[in-house]
Amino acid sequence: MPRLQRKLLLIFMAALLISVVLAAMIAVNFRIEREYRAMARESAGRLQVITSLTSALYQAESSHRAFAASGASVFEGELRVLHQLLDEHLVSLGNVSFVTREDESLAKAVADQVRRRKEQMSMLAAVRRERGAEAAAQFIGDGSGKQLTDAVRASVDALHASESARLHQQDEISTLHAQRLGYWLVTGVGVILLLLGGAFAIVRRELKRNTDLVGQLRHHTHEITIINQLTSSLQSCQAREETAEVLKHFLTLLFPSASGGLYMMHASRNLLSLMVSWGKDNNGAVLIDRIKPSECWGLRLGRSHAQGAELSGMRCNHLETGDANTLCVPLMAQSDIVAMLHIRLGNSDQIADTRHLAELLASHTASALAGIMLREALHRQSIRDPLTGLFNRRYLEESIEREILRAHRNSQSLAFVMLDIDHFKRFNDEFGHQAGDLLLKEFAGFLQQSLRGEDIGCRYGGEEFLLLLPGATAAEAEQKAEQIRNSLLRLVVDFQGRRLPSVTSSFGVAAYPEHGEDWESLIGLADGALYKAKAEGRNRVVVANQR
Numbered sequence: 001m002p003r004l005q006r007k008l009l010l011i012f013m014a015a016l017l018i019s020v021v022l023a024a025m026i027a028v029n030f031r032i033e034r035e036y037r038a039m040a041r042e043s044a045g046r047l048q049v050i051t052s053l054t055s056a057l058y059q060a061e062s063s064h065r066a067f068a069a070s071g072a073s074v075f076e077g078e079l080r081v082l083h084q085l086l087d088e089h090l091v092s093l094g095n096v097s098f099v100t101r102e103d104e105s106l107a108k109a110v111a112d113q114v115r116r117r118k119e120q121m122s123m124l125a126a127v128r129r130e131r132g133a134e135a136a137a138q139f140i141g142d143g144s145g146k147q148l149t150d151a152v153r154a155s156v157d158a159l160h161a162s163e164s165a166r167l168h169q170q171d172e173i174s175t176l177h178a179q180r181l182g183y184w185l186v187t188g189v190g191v192i193l194l195l196l197g198g199a200f201a202i203v204r205r206e207l208k209r210n211t212d213l214v215g216q217l218r219h220h221t222h223e224i225t226i227i228n229q230l231t232s233s234l235q236s237c238q239a240r241e242e243t244a245e246v247l248k249h250f251l252t253l254l255f256p257s258a259s260g261g262l263y264m265m266h267a268s269r270n271l272l273s274l275m276v277s278w279g280k281d282n283n284g285a286v287l288i289d290r291i292k293p294s295e296c297w298g299l300r301l302g303r304s305h306a307q308g309a310e311l312s313g314m315r316c317n318h319l320e321t322g323d324a325n326t327l328c329v330p331l332m333a334q335s336d337i338v339a340m341l342h343i344r345l346g347n348s349d350q351i352a353d354t355r356h357l358a359e360l361l362a363s364h365t366a367s368a369l370a371g372i373m374l375r376e377a378l379h380r381q382s383i384r385d386p387l388t389g390l391f392n393r394r395y396l397e398e399s400i401e402r403e404i405l406r407a408h409r410n411s412q413s414l415a416f417v418m419l420d421i422d423h424f425k426r427f428n429d430e431f432g433h434q435a436g437d438l439l440l441k442e443f444a445g446f447l448q449q450s451l452r453g454e455d456i457g458c459r460y461g462g463e464e465f466l467l468l469l470p471g472a473t474a475a476e477a478e479q480k481a482e483q484i485r486n487s488l489l490r491l492v493v494d495f496q497g498r499r500l501p502s503v504t505s506s507f508g509v510a511a512y513p514e515h516g517e518d519w520e521s522l523i524g525l526a527d528g529a530l531y532k533a534k535a536e537g538r539n540r541v542v543v544a545n546q547r
Contacts, residue, residue: 032173033207033210037210037213039166039167040167040210040213040214040217043163043166043167043217044217045096046096046098046159046163047159047160047163047217047221049089049092049093049096050093050107050110050156050159050160051224051228052089052092053086053089053090053092053093053110053114054152054153054156054228055228055231055364056082056085056086056089057086057114057117057118057149057152058228058231058232059082059231059364060079060082060083060085060086060118060121061117061121061145061149062231062368063078063079063082064079064121064124064125065140067079067125067128069133077334078334079121079125083118083121083122086114086118090111090114090115093107093110093111094111099166100162102162103159103162103163106155106158106159106162107159109151109155110152110155110156110159113148113151113152113155114152116148117145117148117149117152120144120145120148121145123139124139124140124145127139160221167214171210171214175207223254223357223360224360226250226253226254227250227254227360227361227364227365228364229250230246230247230250230254230361230364230365231364231365231368233246233250243275243369244275244276245276247262247275247276248276248277248278251276251278252278252279254357254361255278255279255343255354255357255358257345257346257350258279258343258344258345258346258350258354259277259278259279259280259343259344260277260278260279260287260341260342260343260344261274261275261276261277261278261287261342262274262275262276262277262339262340262341262342263275263291263339263340263342264338264339264369265293265337265338265339265340269293270292270293271290271291271292271293272290272291272292272293272299272339272340273289273290274287274288274289274290275339279344287342288318291318291340292318293337294317295316295317295318296316296317296318296328296340297314297315297316297328298316298328298329298330298340299328299330299337299340302330302332302337303330304327304328304329304330304355304358304359304362305327305328305329306326306327306351306355307319307325307326307327307328316328325344325345325346325347325348325350325351326342326343326344326345327341327342327343327345327351327354327355327358328340328341328342328343329341329342329343329355329358329359329361329362330362331362331365331369332362333369338369339369341358341361341362343358385444385458385459387437387440387441387444387459388440388441388443388444388445388459389441389444389445389448390444390447390448390457390458390459390465391456391457391458391459392458392459393458393459393460393461395458396456396458396460396466396468399456399468400468400519401519403456403468403470404512404517404519406470407470407471407512407513408513408517412470412471413471413472413473413474413476413511413512413513413514414468414469414470414471414472414511414512415467415468415469415472415473415474415476415477415480415509415510415511415512416466416467416468416477416509416510416511416512416519416522416523416525416526417466417467417469417477417480417481417507417508417509417526418460418464418465418466418507418508418509418523418526418527418529418530419464419465419466419467419481419484419505419506419507419508419530420462420463420464420465420505420506420530421439421440421443421463421503421504421505422503422504422505422506422534422538422539423503423538424436424439424462424463424503427439427503431495431500434495435495435496435500438493438495438500439493439500439503440459440463442491442493443465443488443491443503443505444457444459444465446487446488446491447465447467447484450480450483450484450487451467452469454470454471455467455468455469455470456468466523466526472511473511473514474509474510474511474514474515474543474544477509477511478509478541478543481507481509481541482541484505484507485504485505485507485539485540485541488502488503488504488505489502489504490502491503504538504539505539506530506533506534506538506539506540506541506542507529507530507533507540507541507542508525508526508527508528508529508530508531508532508533508541508542508543508544509526509529509541509542509543509544510522510523510525510526510529510543510544515544515545525544525545526544528544529542529543529544530542
């Protein structure tokens with residue numbers, strides 16, 4: 001064979017060998033990439049099952065706490081639904097296959113811990129039904145439920161870490177093979193270079209796609225983690241102010257490039273008020289403070305509603321002219337709207353991704369916000385007199401010692417004014433109890449208007465009222481009582497088309513530290529001064545004798 005032919009044959013064989021080697025390398029790389037994609041999808045599925053289970057557990061815990069606190073029957077149906085949802089997620093977790101025995105052990109541990117926690121929550125509900133709120137509080141206070149929840153969280157974090165480490169290792173292997181393939185492609189010649197260049201381009205494209213998938217998965221996991229943290233933080237909030245701060249912090253984290261606000265539904269169900277806002281609108285549009293449910297299509301439809309410059313359709317009446325791209329997402333618990341999340345975006349391309357995240361946020365936080373609203377309503381009912389709207393005797397006893405300590409610390413006075421309506425029994429007998437209740441309500445409203453912001457007005461019992469005036473001496477309290485007594489003569493009350501006669505009131509005054517330092521004795525002195533005013537002819541102010 002001529003030398004040239006041998007050389008050509010050798011070159012051809014070398015080229016063929018290189019082609020075979022490169023083809024084999026490409027095949028191996030594609031196999032690794034397919035395995036990596038499959039692993040990423042399987043990992044995402046496992047993480048989704050675990051996240052759904054823990055989210056359902058947190059929702060169940062929130063509902064059980066609300067039931068334990070209120071005993072309201074509305075929560076029992078929710079508890080059954082959430083227990084069924086937990087069972088479904090446990091079945092889904094049992095059907096998931098994990099890569100390592102350690103992960104399987106962790107998953108079994110999570111399932112076992114969730115079942116035990118579910119049993120504890122069932123026991124808590126039974127204790128609340130059979131033994132009442134105090135026994136339920138003691139049951140919660142032993143800390144075993146929190147320990148189980150912390151154990152679930154630790155196991156779930158370990159599973160997340162294992163999945164992330166596995167994805168990272170596979171990503172390194174995939175990158176290493178891609179680098180070797182690129183080296184051989186660069187060192188090829190002629191047609192082989194072109195072929196390998198095309199193969200390398202395909203590999204690069206697949207690598208980018210997989211990198212984007214991993215980035216999306218990590219971003220989605222991060223968002224779910226933030227939402228879980230928000231739900232957990234909301235469960236720990238004790239007041240509306242704390243809730244507003246928590247919501248503002250987490251809404252800024254979840255929607256950093258957007259602005260908006262969260263509106264809470266009033267107890268009357270006819271108005272929503274802006275609770276918290278975040279971000280700055282580029283168009284200078286300002287969020288309005290109050291919205292009627294009929295003004296928002298999201299609230300009327302009961303689902304998220306998007307509006308934008310490139311979107312045609314129904315426009316909410318609460319939007320201003322400058323609101324180009326907006327999203328309204330109702331937060332619903334037990335089929336009732338508890339709040340509405342309003343988001344303003346820079347352009348319409350962001351609406352789809354933001355909508356998915358906002359709906360996920362709404363589904364996770366609605367129950368927690370409903371629980372906060374319920375706790376606030378119960379607290380208001382526990383410290384307010386239902387007829388007059390003034391503070392009740394329970395609130396007085398909780399506040400009076402604090403006011404005494406504050407007056408002592410600041411070297412100030414604290415005045416006690418005891419008063420009641422003269423001849424109220426005769427008024428009731430002549431005009432009826434309905435008219436008497438109306439008079440008490442109007443009288444209490446008149447008192448409230450006469451007080452300063454720091455003063456405390458309480459219904460002490462029947463037609464008897466007690467006023468606490470921080471910083472007021474006995475002389476100043478006497479002057480204030482005289483003003484109220486004189487102004488009361490002008491109080492007008494109409495009942496069933498009939499103007500009721502004017503009433504008078506008697507006052508007894510005592511003050512700390514002029515008349516004593518013990519609040520019970522001070523109330524007794526003010527009460528004694530009141531009876532002295534009655535005995536002297538009523539419609540007057542009497543100050544207790546100096547000690």
